[in-house]
Amino acid sequence: MPGRDPLRRRLLRLYVALAKHFGPQHWWPGENALEVAVGAILTQNTAWANVERALERLKSRGLLSGQKLYRLPEARLGALIRPSGTFKVKARRLKAFLHFLHERYAGRFGRIARVPLHAIRAELLSVHGIGPETADSILLYSLGRPVFVVDQYTRRVLSRHRLVHPEIGYDDLQSFLTSRLPSDPALFNEYHALLVAVGKEYCRRSPRCAGCPLRFDLGGKPPRL
DNA sequence: GACCAGGCACATC
DNA sequence: GATGTGCATGGT
Numbered sequence: 069m070p071g072r073d074p075l076r077r078r079l080l081r082l083y084v085a086l087a088k089h090f091g092p093q094h095w096w097p098g099e100n101a102l103e104v105a106v107g108a109i110l111t112q113n114t115a116w117a118n119v120e121r122a123l124e125r126l127k128s129r130g131l132l133s134g135q136k137l138y139r140l141p142e143a144r145l146g147a148l149i150r151p152s153g154t155f156k157v158k159a160r161r162l163k164a165f166l167h168f169l170h171e172r173y174a175g176r177f178g179r180i181a182r183v184p185l186h187a188i189r190a191e192l193l194s195v196h197g198i199g200p201e202t203a204d205s206i207l208l209y210s211l212g213r214p215v216f217v218v219d220q221y222t223r224r225v226l227s228r229h230r231l232v233h234p235e236i237g238y239d240d241l242q243s244f245l246t247s248r249l250p251s252d253p254a255l256f257n258e259y260h261a262l263l264v265a266v267g268k269e270y271c272r273r274s275p276r277c278a279g280c281p282l283r284f285d286l287g288g289k290p291p292r293l
Numbered sequence: 294g295a296c297c298a299g300g301c302a303c304a305t306c
Numbered sequence: 307g308a309t310g311t312g313c314a315t316g317g318t
Binding site: 075076113114115117121150151152153154155156158187 | 312313314315316317
């Protein structure tokens, strides 16, 4: 009986409070599905501003297409995405993803649309360089699938509001959320973006949530730290 | 100069 | 299965 689950209520209240304070987040910034997927790989352990530089270098050269990136030599790709950091690693990972897209779906994102969620997630996870968060980012933000993306901000913010244990694993945290929220891609999209927004602003260098406007705003006790 | 950023693969125990 | 480490640029 989900209506009686107090955690569900707190999750929804947290969402409303975040939405009210931060407003629409407009994730994911990208002009098409491929750009979003490339961005998902480039942003691994990297600030988004650096990813934008790398994406712009590709875009300004007209290379931001599956076919062109697929044909681009790995070393050249690495040089172009250098501003996003760990560029040799990411060039290899992008290549692995483009190879997968080319071999499995003839390079067409649209063909993935019909594949069942659990199947396409498993396929993405089998690609070198695509782990749970990157796979889910692609599924939600690039393909519009109802998947909640979990990251360190998600874990940090929710644990500080005493909704989950600070060291909860990826899959458990994802289940915690998806079992309590309507299975709505637009909601998952906005909620995750909002968690990142509040995490960046108030959780990053402040173990005590200093200044966070949401700290006592959930109807429960404040987080004990 | 240290620390961090919208992780992941791999080695080692 | 848990834990540690390399990757690397650019902002704070």
